[in-house]
Amino acid sequence: MFDEALRMEDIHLAYRDIAGAMFSKPRTLGYFRGEETDPQKELFSDVNFVVKRGETVCIGGGSGQGKSALLRIIAGLVRPTKGDIYYFGEYIPPERLTALEVAKRQVGMVFQNGALISNLRVRDNIALPLRYHKMGSPAEIDEKINMAMDLMRVRDEADLFPHMLSMGMQKRVAIARSWAMDPKLLLMDEPTAGLDNYNRRNLLPLIDNMRTLFKTTIIIVTHDLMISKELDCNICFLHRKKLTEPKSFDYWLNSNSEISKELFRDLRTSG
Amino acid sequence: MIKRANRNSDRFTPPAKLLHNLGLFLLHLQTGQQAALFFKAVASLFSSSRSFKTDSRNIILQTFFTGVEVFPILFIVATLFGTVVIIEVITMMGKMGFSDVVGSLIVVVIIRELGPILTAFLIAGRSGSSLTTYIGSMVINSEVDALATMGVDPVRYLVMPGLIGGCIAMVIMNIFFSASAIVVGYFVTKGAILLSGNALNIQLTWTYLSTEILNAISLSDFVFVILKPLVFGAIITTNACYQALNIQRDVRQVPKATSRSVVKSFLYVVIADVFLSVYYFVEYMNNLSTLI
Numbered sequence: 422m423f424d425e426a427l428r429m430e431d432i433h434l435a436y437r438d439i440a441g442a443m444f445s446k447p448r449t450l451g452y453f454r455g456e457e458t459d460p461q462k463e464l465f466s467d468v469n470f471v472v473k474r475g476e477t478v479c480i481g482g483g484s485g486q487g488k489s490a491l492l493r494i495i496a497g498l499v500r501p502t503k504g505d506i507y508y509f510g511e512y513i514p515p516e517r518l519t520a521l522e523v524a525k526r527q528v529g530m531v532f533q534n535g536a537l538i539s540n541l542r543v544r545d546n547i548a549l550p551l552r553y554h555k556m557g558s559p560a561e562i563d564e565k566i567n568m569a570m571d572l573m574r575v576r577d578e579a580d581l582f583p584h585m586l587s588m589g590m591q592k593r594v595a596i597a598r599s600w601a602m603d604p605k606l607l608l609m610d611e612p613t614a615g616l617d618n619y620n621r622r623n624l625l626p627l628i629d630n631m632r633t634l635f636k637t638t639i640i641i642v643t644h645d646l647m648i649s650k651e652l653d654c655n656i657c658f659l660h661r662k663k664l665t666e667p668k669s670f671d672y673w674l675n676s677n678s679e680i681s682k683e684l685f686r687d688l689r690t691s692g
Numbered sequence: 693m694i695k696r697a698n699r700n701s702d703r704f705t706p707p708a709k710l711l712h713n714l715g716l717f718l719l720h721l722q723t724g725q726q727a728a729l730f731f732k733a734v735a736s737l738f739s740s741s742r743s744f745k746t747d748s749r750n751i752i753l754q755t756f757f758t759g760v761e762v763f764p765i766l767f768i769v770a771t772l773f774g775t776v777v778i779i780e781v782i783t784m785m786g787k788m789g790f791s792d793v794v795g796s797l798i799v800v801v802i803i804r805e806l807g808p809i810l811t812a813f814l815i816a817g818r819s820g821s822s823l824t825t826y827i828g829s830m831v832i833n834s835e836v837d838a839l840a841t842m843g844v845d846p847v848r849y850l851v852m853p854g855l856i857g858g859c860i861a862m863v864i865m866n867i868f869f870s871a872s873a874i875v876v877g878y879f880v881t882k883g884a885i886l887l888s889g890n891a892l893n894i895q896l897t898w899t900y901l902s903t904e905i906l907n908a909i910s911l912s913d914f915v916f917v918i919l920k921p922l923v924f925g926a927i928i929t930t931n932a933c934y935q936a937l938n939i940q941r942d943v944r945q946v947p948k949a950t951s952r953s954v955v956k957s958f959l960y961v962v963i964a965d966v967f968l969s970v971y972y973f974v975e976y977m978n979n980l981s982t983l984i
Binding site: 440441442443444445446447449450453493496497498519520521523524525528529530532534536537538539549550552553554555595598599602 | 729741
């Protein structure tokens with residue numbers, strides 16, 4: 422139980438809950454809304470998912486299967502219609518399950534579009550959460566920012582605004598921003614989408630470093646199935662409203678299941 | 693492992709159930725949600741992540757944005773409005789022989805009622821709408837979600853500086869409005885009299901006007917000069933932030949939310965003005981016996 426980073430039990434998500442938390446609405450409203458019982462109206466039902474500490478897991482699946490929604494549930498942005506979530510062995514009851522509460526457990530998230538604050542420079546973007554939470558003196562924070570920028574190789578762009586950067590740059594800044602918070606569990610939504618091959622090949626060792634040096638647990642949602650081969654991690658699929666067991670890349674490549682036939686056909690013929 | 697909380701409300705005793713349903717009913721109303729957002733924003737002032745330096749910087753920036761940039765327009769509106777009110781009141785009242793109520797009329801129209809309301813309209817139209825677009829586009833670009841996943845409370849980071857800054861700016865701008873409506877309005881009236889070759893045929897001097905106004909003004913007016921804009925500022929900024937945070941993830945909702953923010957601000961401001969004016973009505977009713 423205590424070597425688990427994340428445990429999800431019997432998670433259901435109805436279509437009407439996908440939009441997620443509105444910060445204008447009090448949490449109570451969503452809590453007392455009653456449960457959706459019609460399985461036809463659910464994006465996925467009965468998802469069980471366990472991640473061990475220090476483990477890296479990829480979540481794959483076709484478009485529209487709810488991969489990103491699952492990640493948003495883990496980050497606390499969407500409250501599941503039904504189900505329990507444990508972070509590091511600690512149960513958070515649904516009435517307290519918000520992104521702020523989850524973020525206190527050192528869970529970081531990298532969004533698909535980076536989601537940098539557009540009126541702050543790159544440096545201030547990375548510094549924002551550190552300054553907000555007063556994580557150390559100004560000198561320490563500066564040192565941490567520089568370290569994060571060096572790690573993601575965005576030091577030269579430190580004084581630019583996000584709209585001056587390319588998509589790949591923005592994504593790297595977003596990863597640097599999450600890394601600077603020292604997350605114990607890092608959620609990544611499509612980290613390689615929109616990156617060219619060179620940057621993609623640079624990014625993967627960085628993710629690898631993060632998990633070996635800092636023992637970060639990483640959950641990656643991706644279309645890019647080769648990531649799991651290159652990072653040598655397990656991959657599971659959202660398929661027909663269910664989440665499969667995490668299995669290695671080679672297992673999926675050689676198995677005879679429906680998922681393998683659908684998603685690994687190209688990889689099989691090419692290699 | 694903590695036991696799961698029971699989600700159904702069947703176990704409640706009848707009074708608890710009544711309160712529960714009442715609370716849910718209030719929170720389902722938009723006004724209730726706005727009130728909740730307002731209290732959350734005020735409470736976030738005292739959260740553990742407060743830092744005087746950053747907060748004061750954000751608030752001062754917001755005050756500048758809300759107040760100073762709207763000043764030229766506000767100044768012109770106030771001056772012309774003051775001119776019109778002074779000319780109308782003095783000519784009409786002089787004609788009808790009510791010259792002794794000139795001061796009270798100017799106080800009621802400019803300082804008590806229309807000054808705060810016009811200031812609130814100007815600030816709602818300019819700063820409220822821009823606050824809605826600014827936060828609304830952050831919602832669309834999922835920057836607000838990103839803030840929340842970093843543990844930065846969006847209510848504290850976005851709503852609170854706007855709320856406090858808006859209130860401060862409203863108070864200052866309201867005082868500016870009333871002052872320039874009376875003082876600059878007086879000089880423009882003088883200019884109009886000079887230009888028209890004394891056609892209006894009124895003996896208007898600064899001593900006369902200021903004594904009339906100072907005689908008419910009461911202590912409650914000074915309280916309301918501060919209180920009214922505070923309430924209006926809180927209403928405008930809370931409403932603007934609420935409409936922005938309420939946007940579904942759809943770009944077309946941003947202009948809709950902006951117009952809703954402005955129009956609803958007008959509505960709420962006028963309603964709040966009526967409620968605040970009840971104080972004067974009560975005073976008037978109490979003095980009714982002496983008048984008759």
